[in-house]
Amino acid sequence: MTGKAILHMLAPGPLASPFDINMALDAGFDAVIPHINVALRDVTALVQDAMFSRPPHYAPRTGIFIGGKDALLALDMLEAAKATLLAPFEISLFADPAGSFTTAAAMVASAQACLKTNLKGLRVAIFGATGVVGFTAGVLACLEGAAVSLAGHDGAGRVSARAQAMKARFGVDALAVDASNDALKRALLSTTDVALCAGPAGVNLLSSAMVADSPTLKLVADVNAVPPAGIQGLSLHDKGTLLGSTKVLGLGPLAIGNVKYKTESALFARMSSANRAVYFDFRDAYATARTFV
Numbered sequence: 001m002t003g004k005a006i007l008h009m010l011a012p013g014p015l016a017s018p019f020d021i022n023m024a025l026d027a028g029f030d031a032v033i034p035h036i037n038v039a040l041r042d043v044t045a046l047v048q049d050a051m052f053s054r055p056p057h058y059a060p061r062t063g064i065f066i067g068g069k070d071a072l073l074a075l076d077m078l079e080a081a082k083a084t085l086l087a088p089f090e091i092s093l094f095a096d097p098a099g100s101f102t103t104a105a106a107m108v109a110s111a112q113a114c115l116k117t118n119l120k121g122l123r124v125a126i127f128g129a130t131g132v133v134g135f136t137a138g139v140l141a142c143l144e145g146a147a148v149s150l151a152g153h154d155g156a157g158r159v160s161a162r163a164q165a166m167k168a169r170f171g172v173d174a175l176a177v178d179a180s181n182d183a184l185k186r187a188l189l190s191t192t193d194v195a196l197c198a199g200p201a202g203v204n205l206l207s208s209a210m211v212a213d214s215p216t217l218k219l220v221a222d223v224n225a226v227p228p229a230g231i232q233g234l235s236l237h238d239k240g241t242l243l244g245s246t247k248v249l250g251l252g253p254l255a256i257g258n259v260k261y262k263t264e265s266a267l268f269a270r271m272s273s274a275n276r277a278v279y280f281d282f283r284d285a286y287a288t289a290r291t292f293v
Contacts, residue, residue: 120145
């Protein structure tokens with residue numbers, strides 16, 4: 001007997017994600033138990049309870065999933081969970097706050113597949129960079145060797161703080177840019193090769209004219225599936241489709257979402273069937289997403 005596959009979901013906020021619960025059950029977990037309002041200080045005790053309540057040969061099929069809406073907090077919680085593990089009771093761990101790690105991984109991997117090249121040396125602008133998806137996409141693009149600009153819709157202040165956090169945590173350099181009006185957005189796009197949009201649902205960030213007027217753009221991508229589109233003229237299913245009469249490739253939210261879904265499902269499936277403990281963060285999500293594009 002290998003024991004049931006049991007997943008404990010740690011949510012820093014008042015709600016656990018139905019999306020993640022459904023995906024975990026569909027991917028093979030027998031039971032998913034949400035724990036809400038979990039603080040960083042609570043992680044050690046929760047992991048110990050989950051770990052020591054089962055014999056060692058059941059341990060890999062005991063999982064901790066870390067959600068929430070804060071990428072850095074999720075990584076801190078993941079590190080706290082790892083530090084708690086004790087052989088031979090090691091359990092499996094997976095961080096994906098607000099689905100941001102798997103979504104950002106899918107967006108960056110899909111963009112490179114559409115371009116038929118990696119991002120090394122390309123100029124990448126991230127719109128919606130203060131959110132968890134935009135932040136993670138920015139880190140991944142930096143790690144791929146891109147020159148990354150974080151576009152601040154309300155000025156450079158908040159994105160500057162995000163750039164500093166990227167540098168402190170991951171050792172990567174991103175440029176904070178004021179993109180608080182259309183003229184500033186056009187100026188940024190005039191020296192951008194790839195624009196990745198991860199703004200709030202139903203908020204238009206870039207007009208079709210801005211895209212068409214850029215002399216350098218090669219690809220634009222958006223994860224917002226709620227009308228109006230984050231990028232005007234981009235269709236939900238676009239997957240390397242030319243936008244209008246331009247030479248700019250478009251990557252739509254459902255094309256990205258298909259890869260995100262496969263990525264998260266695959267990681268959950270690996271957890272639920274593991275014979276030894278596995279540990280996943282955004283880097284693992286990215287490596288997995290690349291196998292689906």
